[in-house]
Amino acid sequence: MATPIEVVTDFCAAYSEGRGRPAIRRWFTPKTLWVNVGISATTGIEEAIGMINELEKSMRIATVHIDMLAIAADGNRVLTERLDRFERADGR
Numbered sequence: 908m909a910t911p912i913e914v915v916t917d918f919c920a921a922y923s924e925g926r927g928r929p930a931i932r933r934w935f936t937p938k939t940l941w942v943n944v945g946i947s948a949t950t951g952i953e954e955a956i957g958m959i960n961e962l963e964k965s966m967r968i969a970t971v972h973i974d975m976l977a978i979a980a981d982g983n984r985v986l987t988e989r990l991d992r993f994e995r996a997d998g999r
Contacts, residue, residue, distance in 0.1 A: 926971065931952055935952045938951065962993075969996040972994070973992075974990040
């Protein structure tokens with residue numbers, strides 16, 4: 908069985924495929940709390956996908972690349988320090 912750090916690392920590595928939706932459907936449960944400090948907090952699969960939909964629409968995001976800077980876990984809680992790079996279709 909994968910550790911919480913392994914699960915989050917694998918999720919972040921897979922996130923760019925399908926703009927996050929397949930990764931959310933694979934690893935999230937109806938109780939998954941996903942906190943993106945300064946952006947949003949969601950609970951469950953549909954809220955997380957809804958947040959992505961809104962961000963993509965409002966910011967015209969075409970791709971997301973996640974660079975993991977640091978990761979730590981306390982039981983099943985995982986804290987990440989990441990650099991999330993949002994790109995528009997025109998490359999900006």
